[in-house]
Structure formats: C-alpha cells, structure tokens
Amino acid sequence: MQATADSTKMDCVWSNWKSQAIDLLYWRDIKQTGIVFGSFLLLLFSLTQFSVVSIVAYLALAALSATISFRIYKSVLQAVQKTDEGHPFKAYLELEITLSQEQIQKYTDCLQLYVNSTLKELRRLFLVQDLVDSLKFAVLMWLLTYVGALFNGLTLLLMAVVSVFTLPVVYVKHQAQIDQYLGLVRTHINAVVAKIQAKIPGAKRHAE
Numbered sequence: 001m002q003a004t005a006d007s008t009k010m011d012c013v014w015s016n017w018k019s020q021a022i023d024l025l026y027w028r029d030i031k032q033t034g035i036v037f038g039s040f041l042l043l044l045f046s047l048t049q050f051s052v053v054s055i056v057a058y059l060a061l062a063a064l065s066a067t068i069s070f071r072i073y074k075s076v077l078q079a080v081q082k083t084d085e086g087h088p089f090k091a092y093l094e095l096e097i098t099l100s101q102e103q104i105q106k107y108t109d110c111l112q113l114y115v116n117s118t119l120k121e122l123r124r125l126f127l128v129q130d131l132v133d134s135l136k137f138a139v140l141m142w143l144l145t146y147v148g149a150l151f152n153g154l155t156l157l158l159m160a161v162v163s164v165f166t167l168p169v170v171y172v173k174h175q176a177q178i179d180q181y182l183g184l185v186r187t188h189i190n191a192v193v194a195k196i197q198a199k200i201p202g203a204k205r206h207a208e
Helices: 002-025 030-049 052-081 101-126 131-150 153-173 175-199 201-207
Strands: none
C-alpha cells in the first residue's frame, strides 16, 4: 500500500515537472521563458570566457554588492528619517528554506530511478542483449567522435540549449511539413535496418 502511494506521488511530481518544462519550451509564458533562456545563454557564454570558479566568484560578488549597498542605503535612510523599520531583508531571513526529510527522499528516489534505468540500458547495449540496438549505439558513438572533433563541450551545450528553446516552437508552426520529412527519414532508416537484420543471422532470429 505504501509502495503504491509512493509511486503515485512520484508520478505526480514527474507530471508537474513535465508540465512546467513544456510550458517553458513552448514559450507559453514569454517573460518566464525569456528569463530562463537568457540566463542559460549568459551562463554558457560566460563559461566560454571565464572558468567556473571565476563565474561563481563574480556572481557572488555582484549579489553581495547589491545586498550590502541596499542594506547601507536603508540604514542611512532610516537614520535620516528617524524611522525604525528594522532589517530590510528580515522577511526573507525568516523564510523557511530547509528541505524536509520527505522532500529529500522524494528527490533521491527520482534520481535513483533514473540512474538505475540508465545503468540497465547501458548494460543491455554494451553486453549486446540486442545486436541491432548495440550496432545503432556503436554508430551513434562513432558519429559523436566526429562531432567532438569539430565542437568542444561548451559549444555543443550552447547549441543544445538554443535548440531546446527554439525547435519545439518551430515544430508547432510547421508540424505538417516536418512530420512529412520525418516520415520519409524514418522509412529510409527502417529499410536500412531491415537490410542489416537480413544479413546478420543473430539479428534476423531476434526480429523473428
């Protein structure tokens, strides 16, 4: 009974995250998506110019400069106006920001689920449980060697972020044409895979 409740709770959490991610990627709240997208781009562009340590230090200094300046400004203003408003960040200092045991357990369970799933899939591919799937994975890794030779990790990450925030919107606007081309590509790939399966005895028996 407890396992069923935990599973339902995990499904609700995943559904909530998925809904929020879809809203962001499809620009349903332009302001919110713009802030997230711009923040990612700024961070990645900064990483191309500075080290991670430098960026963290600069961000911390910027935040501290803003909060210290505001604190001094409010203190001077209170002294001049002879008011007793107290600490300007009192409301935020009193906010509860600690994670409960249930929240930690929830996020740990999510992480454990994805890690276990990934490890099982990698084991299946590397130990050739399905010959065709392992061959596809090998081809993908081979293509990535060429991609890695052309672009570094940060460039690829930057391209991935831009693609994630632009391709869904492009797909929605041109769905019919894209589906048509994807159908042609899928048909061609299936034909190639069928030829490979016909020539590899182990793959052919597995397909049957």
